[in-house]
Amino acid sequence: MTPAGAASPGDAGGGRPRRGHGRRIVAALAVTQTIGYGVLYYAFSVFLAPMARDLRAGGPQVAAALTLSVLITALCAPLVGRVLDARGGRGLMTAGSVLGTAAVLAWSRVDSLPQLYAVFTAIGVACAMVLYEPALAVVVSWFDGKERANALLGVTMVAGFASAIFLPLTGLLVERHGWRPALVVLALVYGGAAIPLHAFVLRRRAATRHRPAASARRADIVRTATRARPFWLLVAAFTAHGGAVAVIAVLLISYLVQLGHPPVLAAALAGLLGVLSVTGRLVTTGLQRRAPAALVAATVFTLQGAAALLLPPAGRSVPGAVGCVLLFGFGFGVGTITLPHLLAERYGTAAYATLSGRIAAFAVAAKALAPLAAITLAQAVGYGWVMGAVAAACVFAASALVTYHHR
Known part of the structure; x- marks a missing residue:
C-alpha cells in the first residue's frame, strides 16, 4: 500500500x-x-x-x-x-x-x-x-x-x-x-x-518535481480499476445501500404514523437513526480490525434488510417498531466508513478521491432519486412493497460486497 x-x-x-x-x-x-x-x-x-x-x-x-x-x-x-x-x-x-x-x-x-x-x-x-x-x-x-x-x-x-x-x-x-x-x-x-x-x-x-508522472500514475490506477469487476461491485453495493438508507430516512415517520403510532413517537424513533449511526460506526470499526471489512458491512446490510422486511408485520406494536428501527439504524452510517477502507485497501491512496468521486456520482444520485420512487410506489401499492424493496436493496448490496471480497 x-x-x-x-x-x-x-x-x-x-x-x-x-x-x-x-x-x-x-x-x-x-x-x-x-x-x-x-x-x-x-x-x-x-x-x-x-x-x-x-x-x-x-x-x-x-x-x-x-x-x-x-x-x-x-x-x-x-x-x-x-x-x-x-x-x-x-x-x-x-x-x-x-x-x-x-x-x-x-x-x-x-x-x-x-x-x-x-x-x-x-x-x-x-x-x-x-x-x-x-x-x-x-x-x-x-x-x-x-x-x-x-x-x-x-x-x-x-x-x-x-x-x-x-x-x-x-x-x-x-x-x-x-x-x-x-x-x-x-x-x-x-x-x-x-x-x-x-x-x-x-x-x-x-x-513534487514529477507531477506529470504522478498524474499519469493516477490515471493508470483509475483506468485499471474501472475496467475491472471489483470496482463496479463497490458501485453497485453502495448505490443500492445509499438508496435504501435514504428511503428509510425520508419515509420512516410517515410509515410509522400509518402503522398507528402517534406522530411524536414516530418522530422520536426516527430521531434515533442519527445516534444509532454513531453506535454502528463505532462497533463496525472495531469488528473490521478482526474480520474483513467487506464481510462485516455485508452482515450489517443483511440485518438492515431483515429489519425492513419485519417492519410491516412487527411495526404495529411499540416494541416491534423500536426493535426494527434499532436494527436498521445500527447500519445507518456503516457505508460511510466502510467504502474509504475498501478503496484504500485495494487501490491505495494516490487515486482515492477520483475513485470515490466516481462511486459518489451513482450513490448520491440514488439518495436523491430513491425516495421519490419510493413515494410513488407507496401511493400505488402501499408501504409494505416499499419496505420489501428496501430489504431487497440491502440484501443486494450485501451480496455485492461478499462477491467483492472473493474477487
Whole structure:
C-alpha cells in the first residue's frame, strides 16, 4: 500500500505526517462536517413549511430544491475527486466553504421558486466540495492503517450528531426570529467555522518535481480499476445501500404514523437513526480490525434488510417498531466508513478521491432519486412493497460486497 504521506492532499512535505497535526485535521473536519451537514442539508426540513408559505408554493415544489441540490452534488463528485487527487483539499474545501456561506445568505433573500432553485444549485456544488467525500479523502490520504480507521471514525462519529444538534437549533431560531434571519445566523455560524478551519488547518499537498508522472500514475490506477469487476461491485453495493438508507430516512415517520403510532413517537424513533449511526460506526470499526471489512458491512446490510422486511408485520406494536428501527439504524452510517477502507485497501491512496468521486456520482444520485420512487410506489401499492424493496436493496448490496471480497 502506498504510504499515506506520499500522496497526501494535505501534507506539507515528504515522509510520514506528524501525528499532532493529523489530530488537528481530524478535529477541524469533525467540526466542519457537523456544521456543514447541519446547515447545508438537515436544516432544510425545518424551513420547508415557512418557505412554502412565504413563496406561495406547494411543499413538493419547495422540496424539489433539496433534490436538485443532491443531484448537483452527484454530478460534481467525479470532478471534485480529480481535483482533490491533483491539488489536495485545502483550496477546494476553503472555496467550497465560501460558496456555501454565500449561498445560504442568498437563500435567506429568495422571493421565488426560480431563485430558490438557483441557490440550491450553488449549495449542491458547495456540498460536493466540502462534505463527506472530500473530507474523508483528506483523512484517507493523511493517515495509514489503524490510524486511518480511527481518524475516519473520529470525523464521522462527531458529524453523526449533526441532525440531533441542528434540527432543534434551527427550529428554535425560526420560532424566535423567522426563517430568513435564522438562515443568516446559520450562514455566519458555518462560514465563521468552516472557512478558517479549512484554510488554516488543512495543508496543501507538497509540490513534487514529477507531477506529470504522478498524474499519469493516477490515471493508470483509475483506468485499471474501472475496467475491472471489483470496482463496479463497490458501485453497485453502495448505490443500492445509499438508496435504501435514504428511503428509510425520508419515509420512516410517515410509515410509522400509518402503522398507528402517534406522530411524536414516530418522530422520536426516527430521531434515533442519527445516534444509532454513531453506535454502528463505532462497533463496525472495531469488528473490521478482526474480520474483513467487506464481510462485516455485508452482515450489517443483511440485518438492515431483515429489519425492513419485519417492519410491516412487527411495526404495529411499540416494541416491534423500536426493535426494527434499532436494527436498521445500527447500519445507518456503516457505508460511510466502510467504502474509504475498501478503496484504500485495494487501490491505495494516490487515486482515492477520483475513485470515490466516481462511486459518489451513482450513490448520491440514488439518495436523491430513491425516495421519490419510493413515494410513488407507496401511493400505488402501499408501504409494505416499499419496505420489501428496501430489504431487497440491502440484501443486494450485501451480496455485492461478499462477491467483492472473493474477487
